[in-house]
């Protein structure tokens with residue numbers, strides 16, 4: 001793995017070592033809702049897209065795809081999916097889950113900075129979910145997965161949303177002073193990977209995507225209400241969970257909820273012909 005800026009959170013963090021904490025998060029009701037929403041938005045976004053090579057299914061690259069939780073539903077849907085990640089333990093989990101499901105999944109141990117030198121052909125769809133905020137230079141990082149998208153293909157990005165932090169601290173944690181402080185903080189501490197990360201703004205990222213030649217950018221909200229419900233025990237009740245997931249799927253593409261959701265997702269289409277930028 002190449003490390004451009006060794007002091008950054010992504011380089012300091014041993015993602016593989018936090019595998020148990022990661023699994024506890026991904027199997028929690030709020031973790032499951034996060035994956036359900038992204039599976040839903042991707043199903044919708046990919047529905048009109050044809051494979052550039054005419055092959056069976058789209059060619060998909062999941063950059064920093066971890067243990068494959070976004071990649072696996074796409075592989076099960078018949079797409080040809082590659083997961084790239086720097087943590088071999090997480091990749092091994094992705095490979096094991098694919099084998100258990102009986103679906104092909106290509107796993108590639110590499111860093112995002114290695115992308116330009118790996119010699120991969122362009123992909124119909126590239127995902128880069130929850131990596132940018134670990135990086136010192138999210139705009140530089142963003143250009144790497146963006147360059148792997150073929151003209152007319154799609155890029156999906158996600159990151160935590162700063163706008164939700166004040167709401168969560170005030171409404172869920174009953175901490176109005178902390179909520180006020182959240183308005184101007186530039187970093188946050190992530191519990192799962194025990195890392196300090198930076199806030200990455202969705203509107204700025206959308207603007208950067210336009211400069212990189214992406215001509216349609218759609219914003220979604222992941223977990224618009226789940227984190228405001230303080231009673232976590234209720235979320236484990238199957239009927240409550242089912243209602244909550246249905247609500248999240250209904251709100252994920254609606255204003256104003258997308259703007260204050262716990263996390264943002266941008267799905268952008270690369271212009272079919274290279275634009276002059278701007």
Ligand SMILES: C[S@@+](CC[C@H](N)C(=O)[O-])C[C@H]1O[C@@H](n2cnc3c(N)ncnc32)[C@H](O)[C@@H]1O
Pocket residue numbers: 001010011015016063064065066067068069070084085086087090110111112113128129130131134
């Ligand atoms: C928060 S997890 C997200 C995993 C997955 N994208 C998801 O949303 O389920 C961050 C992932 O980024 C990976 N990662 C961190 N730095 C990386 C780098 N420089 N290159 C590739 N992967 C990296 C970690 O190993 C980890 O799997």
